[in-house]
Amino acid sequence: MRRKPPDRRAAAKRAALRALKRVRRAAADAGTTLSDWEDEFLGSVADRVARFGAAFADPDKGAPGAALSALQGAKLKEIAGKAAGKPRRGLRRRKSAADEQN
Numbered sequence: 001m002r003r004k005p006p007d008r009r010a011a012a013k014r015a016a017l018r019a020l021k022r023v024r025r026a027a028a029d030a031g032t033t034l035s036d037w038e039d040e041f042l043g044s045v046a047d048r049v050a051r052f053g054a055a056f057a058d059p060d061k062g063a064p065g066a067a068l069s070a071l072q073g074a075k076l077k078e079i080a081g082k083a084a085g086k087p088r089r090g091l092r093r094r095k096s097a098a099d100e101q102n
Helices: 008-030 036-052 070-084 097-101
Strands: none
Touching: 008 036, 008 070, 036 070
């Protein structure tokens, strides 16, 4: 009897929930206080992923089958960096060809 192929959507859902839990736990272990917005963000994203399997509805905002949109993933990574004590990088300006020649 052959096994069914893995459900990619369910795997993405479990991975996203684990990542959210890991970030929250890392912040608590490090003694880092998350802002109200960050705490609400983690809670609401976890609720939407648990309920719908994804935290975004617009397919243009993320990969098909992904549980988090690209911007949600970036924000999650930023909060994880804050929990780890890494300084925030902020926005950077792209170097143009003219800048590289000078």
